[in-house]
Amino acid sequence: MNIIDISQVLHNNIPVWPGDTTFSFELSWTKEASGSVNVGKIEMSAHTGTHIDAPFHFDNDGKKVIELDLELYIGPALVVEKKNIQMLSPEHFNDVNFEGVSRILIKTESWIERSEFPTSITALSPDLAPFLAKKGIKLIGVDVPSVDVLDSKELPAHHSLLENDIHILEGIVLDSVKEGIYELVALPLPIKEADGSPVRAVLIER
Ligand SMILES: Nc1ccccc1C(=O)C[C@H](N)C(=O)O
Ligand SMILES: [Zn+2]
Numbered sequence: 719m720n721i722i723d724i725s726q727v728l729h730n731n732i733p734v735w736p737g738d739t740t741f742s743f744e745l746s747w748t749k750e751a752s753g754s755v756n757v758g759k760i761e762m763s764a765h766t767g768t769h770i771d772a773p774f775h776f777d778n779d780g781k782k783v784i785e786l787d788l789e790l791y792i793g794p795a796l797v798v799e800k801k802n803i804q805m806l807s808p809e810h811f812n813d814v815n816f817e818g819v820s821r822i823l824i825k826t827e828s829w830i831e832r833s834e835f836p837t838s839i840t841a842l843s844p845d846l847a848p849f850l851a852k853k854g855i856k857l858i859g860v861d862v863p864s865v866d867v868l869d870s871k872e873l874p875a876h877h878s879l880l881e882n883d884i885h886i887l888e889g890i891v892l893d894s895v896k897e898g899i900y901e902l903v904a905l906p907l908p909i910k911e912a913d914g915s916p917v918r919a920v921l922i923e924r
């Protein structure tokens with residue numbers, strides 16, 4: 719089985735959303751101190767690295783991570799390249815064959831220097847969601863930290879995706895992935911109350 723890891727590595731210098739909790743992993747007990755084991759402690763924003771957004775992230779009445787259908791995050795996914803575009807809209811997807819897939823992963827390559835949080839990214843136009851919904855899409859993944867422009871407060875793309883029943887995967891790494899159909903596995907952790915969750919996202923070549 720050929721597994722492509724499309725997850726960002728979580729480490730203490732991973733860039734986070736400006737002002738958000740920085741990522742920290744440290745040993746709260748060392749083997750020497752405890753006499754038996756090393757024990758790690760993690761502190762992080764739920765939106766660091768490769769992660770999913772639950773609707774509750776941007777809608778107080780929206781579903782939390784624990785309520786999300788796991789089927790969304792396992793199964794065929796189409797990887798498409800859409801480079802050098804500021805705002806992706808339906809016209810950019812006229813060439814795409816959506817047959818047999820309900821998940822689409824977009825390689826924008828608009829976040830190249832991954833050691834720093836980006837200053838601008840390819841975002842989604844709010845009219846993309848109804849278009850993708852008509853094609854049967856239930857999950858969209860992007861290689862950037864947000865589906866909206868970074869300074870957006872209204873989050874039109876997030877809301878439009880939710881209205882159209884499309885779930886969001888952010889911060890995937892598609893640098894070495896070619897266009898095509900793969901099996902995606904990107905399961906969120908069962909964190910009760912969470913508005914998002916880090917995932918280990920992988921593509922299995924078929
Ligand atoms: N972590 C944050 C902290 C403060 C304000 C926004 C964010 C976000 O993460 C928003 C982004 N659109 C996201 O869903 O990933
Ligand atoms: Zn997020």
Ligand SMILES: [Zn+2]
Pocket residue numbers: 771863864865876886888
């Ligand atoms: Zn988001």
